[in-house]
Amino acid sequence: MDLYSQAAELPWRISIDQQPAHYRQLLNAGLSAGAISWRSNRGRLHRPGHGRYISGPDSPGLWGRAQAALMDNPDAVLGFHTAALLHGFGVVPSNNIHLLTLAGSPFPQRRGITSHQTVLRTAPPVSILRLPCACASRVAVDLARTLPRLEALPVLDAALFAGAVTQEELLIEVGRHDGLRGVRAARELVAIADGRAECRQETQLRLLLVDAGIRDFVPQLPVRDAAGRVRCRLDLGDPCRMIAAEYDGSSHLSQQRLRQDRSRHNWLEQQGWAMRYFTAADLYHSPETILSTITTARRSRANRRPQRSTSDDMP
Incomplete structure (x- = not known):
């Protein structure tokens, strides 16, 4: 991700x-054509462009x-x-x-x-x-x-x-x-455009929803516990219907991350959130599946009251 x-x-x-130099500048500095060729062949000089050279052990x-x-x-x-x-x-x-x-x-x-x-x-x-x-x-x-x-x-x-x-x-x-x-x-x-999104796929998921006329999802929506502390943030959250759209990337595949995700999921479900998860395959190859899933969830929660703990964080 x-x-x-x-x-x-x-x-x-x-x-x-180091500052790049023209071939002619190297000649004027005292290097012969043979010396330039020798250094280039042995990685002492690198050529980032035609007739331009940078000195050093690593490629520019x-x-x-x-x-x-x-x-x-x-x-x-x-x-x-x-x-x-x-x-x-x-x-x-x-x-x-x-x-x-x-x-x-x-x-x-x-x-x-x-x-x-x-x-x-x-x-x-x-x-x-x-x-x-x-x-x-x-x-x-x-x-x-x-x-x-x-x-x-x-x-x-x-x-x-x-x-x-x-x-x-x-x-x-x-x-x-x-x-x-x-x-x-x-x-x-x-x-x-919204600067609260944190990665490309979150943005693309939101764009898919917006283009379908679904504009209620807030990027990185904070969810608070009973003490008012932010317990977690949702990739995209509809605070009125309490639906979350989450992108599952490769970072979610480790055992430790899976355990954390399960704990987070269970807690959010207990708070009344309907969690929906999507992958790259959904986003890039089956966007209609995402829209169908979200549309069905919205219909089932059409009259859901907004969660008080997140309403203060709405834009």
């Missing part, structure tokens, strides 16, 4: 490599590859997937370095680099680890416009979860994109 908290922590774990990471991509593009900034990683909401993976350039500007066509030309002028770049990045709201909306719907909402939720953007900033930014491809879908997703 890809937790949004892991994405939010990633920028603090990115290592800074994100920082070094991003610097190498920017070397010949001083007017470009990091955007899309790469900037999302640096802002702390990189929940959609990409092996390439993504650059954002104005339409009409020269842009690289090299292996490992994806260049996005845009007619929408970027705001002054944000410096993250000395790398120029598009601002977080721009990155989030760019991805929301261009990714499939099921991948786009997790980006927005993760950006809110990480504190990289606010809902108001997203609304302002999506307005700046009027007329661009995908902006209508992005505007719809911004309206339902």
Whole structure:
């Protein structure tokens, strides 16, 4: 399960490599062509891009590859997937370095680099680890416009979860994109984005319900015990009907986690919650099963009174 908290922590774990150098710079520093070739063949020099080298025992990471991509593009900034990683909401993976350039500007066509030309002028770049990045709201909306719907909402939720953007900033930014491809879908997703979700599958499960007209489920709904303490949180909870929709990922397969889940389930059932569990197979291959299960539960609990212990936590 890809937790949004892991994405939010990633920028603090990115290592800074040595500054990339052009082939000509290495020659000017006194290395011969043979010495460059010898070091490259033995892993002393690494080539993150054509004609660019980084010295060190390890292959260059994100920082070094991003610097190498920017070397010949001083007017470009990091955007899309790469900037999302640096802002702390990189929940959609990409092996390439993504650059954002104005339409009409020269842009690289090299292996490992994806260049996005845009007619929408970027705001002054944000410096993250000395790398120029598009601002977080721009990155989030760019991805929301261009990714499939099921991948786009997790980006927005993760950006809110990480504190990289606010809902108001997203609304302002999506307005700046009027007329661009995908902006209508992005505007719809911004309206339902919620920073309380904790992982991609929780967001996707909520999106499935919202698209079916079911909007009563609250992400990470707290459930309190008789003393008023938060005993647990539900992935998605309908506090009026007391129905929970939980995603069971691979983290739930250990014996210790199974014991904890059983204890949690029994306690919630005793409090009156109807627990419904779904897996990746349900979410990605049988979404109609999820909708049928939730619809049946809603019908059976149509007149359920809200649980007092969670009503104070409603948005």
